[in-house]
Amino acid sequence: MRYSLLAGGKRVRPVLCLAACEMVGGDQSLALPMACATEMVHTMSLIHDDLPCMDDDDLRRGLPTSHKKYGEDTAILAGDALLSLSFEHVATRTPSSVSPDRVVRAIAELGSAVGSAGLVAGQIVDIASEGDVDVTLEKTARLLEAAVVCGAILGGADDESVEKVRRYALRVGLLFQVVDDILDVTRSSEELGKTAGKDLASDKATYPKLLGLDGARRFAAELVGQACEELAGFDPVKAAPLYHFANYIATRQN
Amino acid sequence: MRYSLLAGGKRVRPVLCLAACEMVGGDQSLALPMACATEMVHTMSLIHDDLPCMDDDDLRRGLPTSHKKYGEDTAILAGDALLSLSFEHVATRTPSSVSPDRVVRAIAELGSAVGSAGLVAGQIVDIASEGDVDVTLEKTARLLEAAVVCGAILGGADDESVEKVRRYALRVGLLFQVVDDILDVTRSSEELGKTAGKDLASDKATYPKLLGLDGARRFAAELVGQACEELAGFDPVKAAPLYHFANYIATRQN
Numbered sequence: 001m002r003y004s005l006l007a008g009g010k011r012v013r014p015v016l017c018l019a020a021c022e023m024v025g026g027d028q029s030l031a032l033p034m035a036c037a038t039e040m041v042h043t044m045s046l047i048h049d050d051l052p053c054m055d056d057d058d059l060r061r062g063l064p065t066s067h068k069k070y071g072e073d074t075a076i077l078a079g080d081a082l083l084s085l086s087f088e089h090v091a092t093r094t095p096s097s098v099s100p101d102r103v104v105r106a107i108a109e110l111g112s113a114v115g116s117a118g119l120v121a122g123q124i125v126d127i128a129s130e131g132d133v134d135v136t137l138e139k140t141a142r143l144l145e146a147a148v149v150c151g152a153i154l155g156g157a158d159d160e161s162v163e164k165v166r167r168y169a170l171r172v173g174l175l176f177q178v179v180d181d182i183l184d185v186t187r188s189s190e191e192l193g194k195t196a197g198k199d200l201a202s203d204k205a206t207y208p209k210l211l212g213l214d215g216a217r218r219f220a221a222e223l224v225g226q227a228c229e230e231l232a233g234f235d236p237v238k239a240a241p242l243y244h245f246a247n248y249i250a251t252r253q254n
Numbered sequence: 255m256r257y258s259l260l261a262g263g264k265r266v267r268p269v270l271c272l273a274a275c276e277m278v279g280g281d282q283s284l285a286l287p288m289a290c291a292t293e294m295v296h297t298m299s300l301i302h303d304d305l306p307c308m309d310d311d312d313l314r315r316g317l318p319t320s321h322k323k324y325g326e327d328t329a330i331l332a333g334d335a336l337l338s339l340s341f342e343h344v345a346t347r348t349p350s351s352v353s354p355d356r357v358v359r360a361i362a363e364l365g366s367a368v369g370s371a372g373l374v375a376g377q378i379v380d381i382a383s384e385g386d387v388d389v390t391l392e393k394t395a396r397l398l399e400a401a402v403v404c405g406a407i408l409g410g411a412d413d414e415s416v417e418k419v420r421r422y423a424l425r426v427g428l429l430f431q432v433v434d435d436i437l438d439v440t441r442s443s444e445e446l447g448k449t450a451g452k453d454l455a456s457d458k459a460t461y462p463k464l465l466g467l468d469g470a471r472r473f474a475a476e477l478v479g480q481a482c483e484e485l486a487g488f489d490p491v492k493a494a495p496l497y498h499f500a501n502y503i504a505t506r507q508n
Contacts, residue, residue: 001370044334048330048331048334051327051330053325053326053327053330054327054330071307072307073305073307073308073377073381074378074381076302076305076307076308076330077302077374077377077378077381079334080298080302080333080334080337080368080374081368081369081370081374083334083337083338084337084365084368084369084372084374085365085369085370087341087361087364087365088361088362088364088365088366088368088369089365091358091359091361091362091365092362092365099354100353100354100355100357100358101354103354103358104345104354104357104358104361105345107341107342107345107358107361108342108345108346110341110342111338111339111341111342111343111345111346112342114334114335114338114342115335115338115339115342116255116335116339118338120331120334120335120338123327123331124328124331127327127328127331
C-alpha cells in the first residue's frame with residue numbers, strides 16, 4: 001500500500017480537493033482526509049489496472065508495478081485495502097467540526113466516482129473495447145470531479161456553490177479531453193511523451209475531426225471561460241488555484 | 255456483481271445485522287442498507303479470494319466462480335465495484351431518520367473490518383503462510399462483528415449497548431473457531447463436508463490440543479454462556495435471534 005501510494009505523482013486530485021475546500025471558505029484541514037482518500041482511490045485504480053489480466057504494465061512512475069514487486073495476489077489485496085481505507089479514513093479522520101451529514105454526502109460522492117458508474121465502469125469499457133476506446137481521460141475526469149465536489153462539501157459550501165464547483169470540474173474534465181485531442185494532432189511524439197497522431201490513424205472520434213483544429217481550439221477556449229465563470233462568485237484570492245488549474249490544462253504542451 | 259451477490263448463501267451477516275438493529279429497539283429498515291453492504295463485502299472477498307493467483311477455486315456455491323464465468327479482469331473489477339458500492343449504499347440509502355453521525359460511525363466500522371487490519375489482513379496471512387494457517391474463521395469473525403455492531407449503531411443503541419453487542423460478537427466468533435476445532439476431531443469427513451482430522455495431522459494449535467476434547471467442550475459452553483449474558487439487558491423477544499444464533503453455532507454438527 002505504501003509502496004504505490006508514496007511513489008510520487010502530481011497529487012492533482014488532493015490538491016484540487018483542498019483548493020475547493022479553501023475556495024468555499026473552509027480550512028484545508030477539513031478536507032485533508034478526503035484529499036488523501038482521493039489519492040488512495042487513484043492509486044488503487046492504477047494498481048489494479050496495471051495487473052497482467054488488465055493492461056499488463058511492468059513499470060509505473062519509473063518503478064516496478066505493484067504486482068511486479070510483490071506478486072499479483074498482494075497487489076490485488078493492496079488495492080482492496082487502499083479502497084476500503086479511503087472510505088474509513090474519511091469516516092474516522094475528518095475533523096469533528098465538519099457536520100456528519102457532510103461527511104456522509106462526501107462518502108457517497110467518492111463511492112459513485114469509483115463504482116460501476118465510475119472508475120470501474122471506465123475500466124470495463126476499456127477491456128470490452130480491447131483498447132479501441134481510450135477511457136483513461138473519462139476516468140480521470142470522474143475522480144477529479146469527486147475530489148473537487150467533496151472538497152467543497154467538506155469546506156461547508158451551500159448547495160448552489162457545490163453545484164458551481166461541480167460544473168467547474170465537468171468543464172475542466174472535458175477541456176482535458178479536448179486539449180489531449182488537439183495535442184495528438186499538433187505535437188510530435190517526442191514532445192508529447194507518447195505516440196502522436198494515433199487518434200488520426202484510428203477511427204476514434206476526436207474534437208479536431210469533429211470541429212476542425214481551429215474549431216477545437218475555440219471550443220477549448222470556451223470551456224476555460226465557462227469553467228472560470230463558475231468561480232466568479234468566490235473570493236478571487238481563494239479561487240486562484242482552481243482558476244489557474246483550468247488555464248494550465250488549457251495551455252499544457254504535453 | 256449480480257451473478258456473485260445473488261448466487262445464494264446463508265446471508266448470515268445481513269441477518270445478524272438486522273437482528274442487532276431490532277434488539278436495540280430500531281426498526282430493521284434502519285440497518286437494511288448496511289445489511290446489504292455486509293453481504294457485498296463478503297461477496298467481494300469471496301470473488302477476490304477465488305482468483306487464480308489466490309486460492310484458485312473454480313466453483314463457488316455449485317456455480318463457476320466469477321473469473322471462470324467472466325474472466326479475471328471482470329472478476330477483479332466486480333469485486334472492486336462491490337466494495338465501493340457497499341460504502342456508497344450505506345451513505346446514500348440509510349433512512350434519514352438515522353442521525354448522520356451514526357452512519358459515519360458504521361462506515362468506519364465496516365471499513366476497519368475490510369482493510370489492512372481486517373479481511374485483507376487475513377488473506378495476506380493466508381498467502382504468506384502458504385495454507386499452513388487457516389484464517390478463514392478469523393476473517394468470518396471480523397466481518398460478523400462489524401455486521402452486528404453496525405446493526406446496533408444504526409438501530410440507535412447507546413455506547414454501552416454497542417459494546418455489549420461487540421462483546422457478544424467476539425464471543426461468538428471465538429466460539430465458532432472452538433467448535434470448528436472440536437468437529438475436526440470428532441466428526442468423519444463425510445459428516446463434516448470437508449477433510450476431517452487435518453488439524454490433528456498438522457502442527458496447527460487447536461483448542462482440543464490445548465485443552466483436551468472435554469476442556470474444549472467446556473470452553474465452548476462457557477463462551478455461549480458469556481455471549482448470551484451480554485444479551486441479558488435487552489428485550490428477550492427481540493434478543494431471541496442473536497440468542498439462538500449463539501446456541502446454533504455451539505451445537506452445529508458441520
